[in-house]
Amino acid sequence: MPGTNLTREEAQQRAKLLTVDSYEIDLDLSGAQEGGTFRSVTTVRFASAEAGAETFVDLIADAVREVELNGRSLDAAAVFRDSRIALTDLASGPNELRVVADCAYTNTGEGLHRFVDPVDEQAYLYTQFEVPDARRVFASFEQPDLKATFQFTVKAPAGWTVISNSPTPEPKDDLWVFEPTPRISTYITALIAGPYHAVHSSYENAETGQSVPLAIYCRPSLAEFLDSDAIFDVTRQGFDWFQEKFDYAYPFAKYDQLFVPEFNASAMENAGAVTIRDQYVFRSKVTDAAYEVRAATILHELAHMWFGDLVTMEWWNDLWLNESFATFAEAACQAYAPGSQWPHSWTTFANSMKTWAYRQDQLPSTHPIMADIRDLDDVLVNFDGITYAKGASVLKQLVAYVGMDEFFQGVQAYFKRHAFGNTRLSDLLGALEETSGRDLKAWSKAWLETAGINVLRPEIETDEHGVITSFAVRQEAPALPEGAKGEPTLRPHRIAIGFYDLDDESGKLLRGERFELDVTATESSEVAELVGKHRPAVILLNDDDLSYAKVRLDEKSLAYVVEHLGDFEASLPRALCWASAWDMTRDAELSTSAYLDLVLSGVAKESDIGVVQSLHRQVKLAIDLYADPARRDALLTRWTEATLAHLRTAEAGGDHQLAWARAFAATARTPEQLDLLEALLDGSEVIEGLAVDTELRWAFVERLAAVGRYDEAEIAAEYERDRTAAGERHAATARAARPTPEAKEAAWASVVESDQLPNAVQEAVIAGFVQSDQRELLASFSERYFSVLAGVWESRSHEIAQQIAIGLYPSLQVSESTLAATDSWLESAGPNAALRRLVSESRAGVSRALAAQGADA
Secondary structure (H helix, E strand, C coil): CCCCCHHHHHHEEEEHEEEEEEEEEEEECCCCCCCEEEEEECCCEEECCCCCCEEEEEEEECEEEEEECCCECHHHHHEECCCCCEEEECCEEEEEEEEEEECCCCCCCCEEEEEECCCCCEEEEEEEECCCCCCHHHCCCCCCCCCCCEEEEEEECCCCEEEECCCCCECCEEEEEEECCCCCCCCHHCCCEEEEEEHHHHHEEEECCCEEEEEEEECHHHHHCCCCCHHHHHHHHHHHHHHHHHCCCCCCCCEEEECCCCCCCCCEEECCEEEEEEEHHHCCCCCHHHHHHHHHHHHHHHHCCCCCCCCEEHHHHHHHHHHHHHHHHHHHHHHCCCCCCCCCCHHHHHHHHHHHHHHHHHCCCCCCCCCCCHHHHHHCCCCHHHHHHHHHHHHHHHHHHHHHHHHHHHHHHHHHHHHHCEHHHHHHHHHCCCCHHCHHHHHHHHHCCCCCCEEEEEEEEECCEEEEEEEEEECCCCCCCCCCCCCCCCCCCEEEEEEECCCCCCCCEEEEEEEEECCCCCCCEECHHHHCCCCCCCEECHHHHHCCCCCCCCCCHHHHHHHHHHHHHHHHHHHHHHHHHHHHHHHCCCCHHHHHHHHHHHHCCCCCHHHHHHHHHHHHHHHHHHHHHHHHHHHHHHHHHHHHHHHCCCCCCCCHHHHHHHHHHHCCCCCHHHHHHHHHCCCCCCCCCCCCCHHHHHHHHHHHCCCCCCHHHHHHHHHHHCCCCHHHHHHHHHHHHHCCHHHHHHHHHHHHHCCCCCCCCCHHHHHHHHCCCHHHHHHHHHHHHHHHHHHHHHHHCCCHHHHHHHHHCCCCCCHHHHHHHHHHHHHHHCCCCCHHHHHHHHHHHHHHHHHHHHHCC
């Protein structure tokens, strides 16, 4: 949207001038069932450091009715422009601003999102304000370092519940008057309103007498699926562990978790009122990996109550610290908290977070963890694998470097020193230096202020008896991707080296010895303590995944792992070897055909269901994009036959059976395979233990639609079985997936030529539109994509435009002509930095696929 940006310099100037005291926000949501606009009245009390100064307050509104500054009425038409209200002639010291506006409900997941549930036809509202969208609901100084108290008063329809950051009051005449919040930033304020279903409980600490009210909310149509006991259990585990480690009591009056519809992200850390996507209320059977991911999300947001909400970054360049810390904390809590269901969480971290980070760090948009955020446009595209996953990986290494106890002692000092304030990275590093006694300036410069990834390889020499005579860790700093800023950097690494041999009795690869050491920021680091030891079958660098680096096996270890990858007794070394193989495939060092061989030889022994599901996704992606096109059909046939064989032999009713059913559905292709999907749907064939429930049915229907077996009649019939919001999305995906020009044109028009689709439905249509076995049918849309992209970016909200920019890019058209068309558009269209970044990242995917296809030829 034009005219909605804010630069760092503007924010700094405003923060230097103003101190904000309080907001009183009065919202009339009584017409929410009908939609449209709502009345927003904001009173802001703030102080100015200078008399006669000028500034502005942020607001996105359909209309501004009144603006009053210090009792003086301002001409709204004159002062409201480009999402700002100009404020002039400020008083030195206290000022009071009152703004009356008509603000709009949205269907984009930004600002105040409005959703109507097809089950009960009731409207449900929730706010999403990060990064700059509180201004869509009330006039605000929209930057994280201008904290204030917030007092909400809300008029809502009869029978509704209204939830905010402060405890929910008893309404009087449908008017909900909340107590003021503590001093917090605008982006973590929240309102959720509607006839939501609620479950209440509490967190009790017997030692301190602390009692925190807890609540979980969802729509009534999902209530039967809400496993509130399990969610409360994870939440209480997080309260116990975080309060012990942070040595700071939970800082807000209550803790609500609200599962809301059509949410763009996984969740949002609104102070005391966390919103979570309601796909985490599982309507059908899911694997344990899904429960683990949900638990990680719950813990991530809870960690934010301290790191992000209690203590908040001064500006968005330290966004990474908020997100990295919460990502590290979620995994650490799952790994170490007593009674955790997922003590193997570092395996999941290596399998998912690290893979995301490595991918992001090899794109032309790679950037230092501590990014240079010049304005809001920069931060909106910076919620990426570096901000979350690389940052968390580096924090994990920092913990290994300074010590776990010392790390948390520093964090404790940081919270006590800066409670309800704003900080910079230097504030945290200073606290950690005090508690650890280490100088972290050089570490910070190497790890946080440079971009790119290192590669670690062992260099081993042995004598004729297999005794190691020389051992070194060679470190490489590959050239940064074309277009990336910065220089390749060698870094210090804290790593472990594991020695693994096959145990004759158990048949498992066991670690016999482990060595922890520092690798210097040089090309080669000698490891003298390994000299004289007998060489094991497998030598694994970065064992326990302490550091952040791409790891390569030596020739002998690689050959052994190819034969025995599934034999590692522990899940983490298996995950590290799987990740290394996937990385080699992406880097065109291992052919797709060889990667498929490796997966098929080892996946049957892989017990970690999260790793198995990742392998399913990676194999499918490799065949679709990285395989030699001449071999693709043969590889797909081989993979699909394997998925069916595993489906039939997996433990009945188990997670692996469900995962293989979904993998089979994703690629079923022969008449016999498609017949089986239909038979499983109509019940004429049964696989023992496999529950063909609502979500699995839709997976089968979507595949049958994509291959032309199902058309509108069958899709509509399936929707009649599932007349819910999720059913609407699945039906939209299935319709867009059909292999006809008419279906593709209709899908394209609904996304590109119309702006009426809600965010979640648009996402579903795009997912159906892009089908990997419809390359020829989709080819004609490549040129159209480039012709409409600039207009879409200018006319749509950020979330909606980003979905289109990424989702409709012709990623399946892996060719030099796609690269040329992209380059031509980048040169001629002159996109802003955010859009240029998204398109350049997609281009890099095509370039990587071309290289990988060459390696598979």
